Amino acid sequence: MIELIDVNKTYNGKLKAVDNLNLLVQKGEIFGFLGPNGAGKTTTIKMITGIIGCDSGTIKINGIDVNKDSLEAKRQFGFVPDDPNIFLRLKGIEYLNFMGDIYNVNASDRKTRIEELSRRFEMVNALSDSIQSYSHGMRQKIVIMGVLIHNPSVWILDEPMTGLDPKSSFVLKEMMREHANKGKTVFFSTHVLEVAEKLCDRVAVINNGKILFCGTLEEMKIHFKGEESLEKMFLEMTGNEN
Amino acid sequence: MRTNTFLLAKVLLKGGGNQSERRKKWILWIVLGVAFLPMIVQIGFFTSVSYEVLKRMNIETVIPAIVLALTSFVVFFFGIFYIINTFYFTKDIESLLPLPLRPFEIIGAKFIVVTIYEYLTEIVVLVPVLLIYGIKSGGGILYYLYSAIIFLTLPVIPLVVSSLIIMPIMRFTGIIKNKDRFRYFASILGIGIAVGVQFVSTRFVDGNISQEGLESVLEQLESKISTVTSFFPSAKYAAMSLIRSVDVAGILNMLLFLGLTTIIMTVFLYLSQKLYFKGVMGISETGSKRKAMSNRELKRVTEKRAVAFTYFLKEIRIILRTPPFFINCILGNFIWPIIILISSLSNSNSGMNLEQLGSIIRQNGDNGLIIAIGFAFSVFLASINSVASTAISREGQNLYFSKYIPLGYTKQILVKVMSAVAISVFGVGITLGFICYLIKLNIYTAALMVIASLIGILFSSFTGIVFDLLNPKLNWDNEQKAVKQNFNVLFNMLACIIFAGAFIAFVFIMGLNILQTLIATILIFGTFNALLYYFVSTIGVKLFKRIEG
Numbered sequence: 001m002i003e004l005i006d007v008n009k010t011y012n013g014k015l016k017a018v019d020n021l022n023l024l025v026q027k028g029e030i031f032g033f034l035g036p037n038g039a040g041k042t043t044t045i046k047m048i049t050g051i052i053g054c055d056s057g058t059i060k061i062n063g064i065d066v067n068k069d070s071l072e073a074k075r076q077f078g079f080v081p082d083d084p085n086i087f088l089r090l091k092g093i094e095y096l097n098f099m100g101d102i103y104n105v106n107a108s109d110r111k112t113r114i115e116e117l118s119r120r121f122e123m124v125n126a127l128s129d130s131i132q133s134y135s136h137g138m139r140q141k142i143v144i145m146g147v148l149i150h151n152p153s154v155w156i157l158d159e160p161m162t163g164l165d166p167k168s169s170f171v172l173k174e175m176m177r178e179h180a181n182k183g184k185t186v187f188f189s190t191h192v193l194e195v196a197e198k199l200c201d202r203v204a205v206i207n208n209g210k211i212l213f214c215g216t217l218e219e220m221k222i223h224f225k226g227e228e229s230l231e232k233m234f235l236e237m238t239g240n241e242n
Numbered sequence: 243m244r245t246n247t248f249l250l251a252k253v254l255l256k257g258g259g260n261q262s263e264r265r266k267k268w269i270l271w272i273v274l275g276v277a278f279l280p281m282i283v284q285i286g287f288f289t290s291v292s293y294e295v296l297k298r299m300n301i302e303t304v305i306p307a308i309v310l311a312l313t314s315f316v317v318f319f320f321g322i323f324y325i326i327n328t329f330y331f332t333k334d335i336e337s338l339l340p341l342p343l344r345p346f347e348i349i350g351a352k353f354i355v356v357t358i359y360e361y362l363t364e365i366v367v368l369v370p371v372l373l374i375y376g377i378k379s380g381g382g383i384l385y386y387l388y389s390a391i392i393f394l395t396l397p398v399i400p401l402v403v404s405s406l407i408i409m410p411i412m413r414f415t416g417i418i419k420n421k422d423r424f425r426y427f428a429s430i431l432g433i434g435i436a437v438g439v440q441f442v443s444t445r446f447v448d449g450n451i452s453q454e455g456l457e458s459v460l461e462q463l464e465s466k467i468s469t470v471t472s473f474f475p476s477a478k479y480a481a482m483s484l485i486r487s488v489d490v491a492g493i494l495n496m497l498l499f500l501g502l503t504t505i506i507m508t509v510f511l512y513l514s515q516k517l518y519f520k521g522v523m524g525i526s527e528t529g530s531k532r533k534a535m536s537n538r539e540l541k542r543v544t545e546k547r548a549v550a551f552t553y554f555l556k557e558i559r560i561i562l563r564t565p566p567f568f569i570n571c572i573l574g575n576f577i578w579p580i581i582i583l584i585s586s587l588s589n590s591n592s593g594m595n596l597e598q599l600g601s602i603i604r605q606n607g608d609n610g611l612i613i614a615i616g617f618a619f620s621v622f623l624a625s626i627n628s629v630a631s632t633a634i635s636r637e638g639q640n641l642y643f644s645k646y647i648p649l650g651y652t653k654q655i656l657v658k659v660m661s662a663v664a665i666s667v668f669g670v671g672i673t674l675g676f677i678c679y680l681i682k683l684n685i686y687t688a689a690l691m692v693i694a695s696l697i698g699i700l701f702s703s704f705t706g707i708v709f710d711l712l713n714p715k716l717n718w719d720n721e722q723k724a725v726k727q728n729f730n731v732l733f734n735m736l737a738c739i740i741f742a743g744a745f746i747a748f749v750f751i752m753g754l755n756i757l758q759t760l761i762a763t764i765l766i767f768g769t770f771n772a773l774l775y776y777f778v779s780t781i782g783v784k785l786f787k788r789i790e791g
Contacts, residue, residue: 083642
């Protein structure tokens, strides 16, 4: 569960990146976070994950305040950043093991999960090579594997499908669904409206730091009175703001 | 078409960077200039002495021949590295390939860039000699005009030669396809050569070389000139134009030289069309095996480790495996022992050597200065390896990772300090151990020095990370910028020199003995270390939290 209450963030005292944001992501749901470039998606995700602080407001993950008990809050989630170019000099397996140690995963669970994840993502043959030798999609996959190794209850993913081939993209979507079905939380940002449409239980649309809409797709259709496509609704919503 | 080439060359030379970075670059150039000035003066001085000797033997005209051949050779040698780096290993190549440029336009531009780099080589090696020769032989305007033309065009032919060696290798073999491996190899070779030159030059320019000695050296040189000039025949024409600058032979030789240069350049551009693109495509940073691990292997490598240790291991692994980090943080540790070894071997008949120093120390008995100097040396060495003072900067744009993992900032910072300490212990250990052995220090003093040294290393690592926490350099696009063009390294070095120097002065003024010095070290710098620890784990953590890369 992720909870944002009256969250604000201003850059350099001028640019209001996030404006009085309120959001509740329930357990057992896949939540899509939509918005055009520069809308405040990544800023919001950075605040949830503790990468940057918020100016005011409260953020809670599974009921734990990110600013008050940050370490415990950080143990609750796994985060996939939008840029997978990290730890390029480490081998894939070294990176996974490093993440296992950081999140205190015991040796046997770790081994089982590495085996399962590398099989599902078709990375078995690449684990002993350095991440630098990986393609963009493979880097994306190893980062996702590193996050899943500690089996976090909350998944937070920033543009996770970018660069993935259809098979891996499918596997990831399947895993997201499995995770949500276990009563856990998946929160991800995306530009790709089709993915959001097919996958998400609920979505929020953000533009200029404000939530324009939050709810199920059905609710959105009712809101727009008709059988419009998500794309059309999205364009209408974000276009009006500008 | 030609404008494309020059336009591209201009862009390539400028590189990235904003105004403040450009200003920093100027500072770097000034520092470089100051560093090379003694060498330039030395070469000029040597030329002047040689001229007198050769004049008496009536063969002073070999000077231009020697220096032009020698410069060609040096340009050729450096050219091999410049060309691999500029032609093949720069990041720009990936954005240039899709542009509608012809191969020879890209090569032409890159060739101009490399030629301009080589002018710097020429300023050190060629300019002082030609200048002194001109003054001594009373050269006219034509002499200096020819010199200027030669200065500008001389690098072309040697660079073509090095390109013609490199390009087929890159085109037809996979030897140097691995960037990282090449950079390790090149840096170690480079240091080897620098040390070799140092060794030879300290033997040569001994100051009190005898007249006959110089004559015999020059005679030997003359016999070797023909070999070198036959390798670069163009250099011979250039030399002739300088020697005969007053008459028609001068201009004829000049034209021959320029003609030859133009022809070779044209042929080169033509050939490069065929070799360049295919060689440069598919260059990768590292190799890969793509082989599955066996069950046993997997079990072995997925052992659980303590969090602090795994983070420490990550730090060390990244330093070892990233060539610019390795070169600055690790390889630097080896340079000092080598320099000390060489100067103690080659200066055996002039000045004071280390054994004499050792006996002086032994005669002085219980003087605390030796501990103070050992301490100061440790502080200094630990600051120049730059592990601590770039610990945050090295994370670059990936610093965000430290922010979202469930590992406290205090712990992360302290582990970074510990990895700096570990590398410094290794580096200082080698150097100091080596010196202690050479000066035959007794065990008691050596043992006390180890303690003082550890305190010094800890101090330097703490100050280093404080500087990097205050103002980390996170916006870099290649790793070299994080360690080489990072002012935190300089600040930490200065701070360390000041503290270490003040401590030596303190011990000297107070006239402390060995044990007293150690106690003073523990009391003074132990307190500093405790304060720094407190600072890092309170204010340091706040600073770290505030960094929003």
